[in-house]
Amino acid sequence: QLEYPKEMQNKYIVSKTLGSGACGEVKLAFERDTHTKVAIKIIRKSKFMTDVLPEMQDKPFNIETEVGILKRIDHPCLIRIIDFFEGKDFYIVLELMEGGELFDKVQRPARLSERTCKLYFYQMLLAVQYLHKHGIIHRDLKLENVLLSSREENCLVKITDFGQSKIIGETSLMQTLCGTPDYLAPEILHFAGTAGYGRSVDCWSLGVILFMCLSGYPPFSKKSARPSLTEQITSGNYCYIEEVWKDISRDAFDLVQKFLVVDPTKRLKIEEALEHPWLQDEHMRHTFQQLLAQTQNMRVKPEPLTLVPPGRKRDYHEDEKTGP
């Protein structure tokens, strides 16, 4: 308790650990004045950086960008930041995601039904579509960074961890291409052909996520020593186990295959995925809209709990006077 910043302790009572990741853990906390439960992600000031690179003394290069992104984004399938504190480490206060990480739901023997995979994946597509529309590439999409809003199978999912994200803005290449290319070297025009494909890295990762949600195993893994993991990925040579995929629809597998395409210019884009047959599912989209509606209602600040002041007995009419 000693190490938490004072101003954070004034606002929140920090409780148990909910999960721990590579760069720090997530704590359950209670907001003092509203009694609402929140999550606090602790991001360690990487020991290594500050020891070896004194110029890193102030903060990991990304934390400002990341908190800046977290403050700007507003989408039901992206994690919402509530507060931010800096102390011995960094503390990001967030909405509680009681379902935890999607990673834990697809670990063998746990398996998600195809219906549930579709509900979750549809939300991930909407979230990444929103990021790309706002010039943000996530660059670290993985099962650990997809959180579930409740323990119910039918729930909202939210993408988190923008530690590796990149903001794509106006590039000098765009300015160059505005002018007439009379004097422009061919290699610039050639390079222009492949520029701007940064966002397709997120589509590849979504393909890996969908593969693992549907099948319960990773498409590329070190398990089979030959070819090496890198060779499997660079050749798009995913591991296909007939036994597992035979119970999964052709549409679902077709969508996975269209994401796991090595050539980024040929890889499926988010908009195309949202048009894919597998996602033209009215029932699933209706379920999503219902989940959304529920949270919209809940978004009204909950009435602060009025605790009976100690020692004073309320006769049973009293609350009628102060009724709603």
Ligand SMILES: N=C(N)N/N=C1\CCCc2cc(NC(=O)c3cc4cccc([N+](=O)[O-])c4[nH]3)ccc21
């Ligand atoms: N690394 C980085 N630079 N940025 N990462 C970030 C910064 C943005 C916030 C953030 C949140 C999380 N994770 C959770 O919130 C979370 C995990 C979890 C597990 C069980 C239960 C609950 N829960 O009941 O809430 C959980 N909430 C992981 C990484 C990051």
